[in-house]
Amino acid sequence: MDDLYRAIADPTRRAILDELVDRDGQSLFEICARLTMKHDIGSSRQAISQHLEVLETAGLIQVKREGRYKFHWFHGEPLEAITKRWPTSVNRSEKS
């Protein structure tokens, strides 16, 4: 769980997840371009790669190879653990 909280504690990593929700299955190039052009985040490609590793370790993204390409996919399932631990009004009423 610590991996999950650490992963979403960083604004750049949250922006990466936002962009993958906008369009899933992006190359490293597309992620970097979106961060630079849409979020004004000028981090190096290496820095973004490290952010992606943190997100992958937390299970929030999946990296899949397709032939010679490598794409990043959003994987939101681990986030369910948060509302399971601290139920929102929505999923509290679902239980009752």
Next chain:
Amino acid sequence: MRINLSSVAVDDQEKGFRFYTEVLGFQKKHDIPMGKHRWITLVSAEDPDGTELCLEPDEHPAVQQFKSALIEDGIPFTSFAVQDVAAEHKRLESLGVRFTQPPVDYGTVTAAVFDDTCGNLIQIAQGTMEP
């Protein structure tokens, strides 16, 4: 000094010639036999006296490594200007071209990235980087 030539390294010159002319629509400017290779340059029909694109063989092992690394990360080797990225994306996809990035609107620029079938990713873009 002026820039008259730009080049892209292709894994097969004939295949590259066909893709860049028949699919992308560039025109032949030069095609001169050079030993086992050819000196091939292309121009845009919109600018026949403009910068030429040379289709170079990618035989050097370092070039192949470089190309593979770029492809893996989705990085285009070069970029061409188009009037309408969405229309060009649709046209090329209907011809079987594989896009690794569909048109993405960055605000002042819209860009897409496709595979040139010769070991490179190429970007097409409309708009300008200037705000």
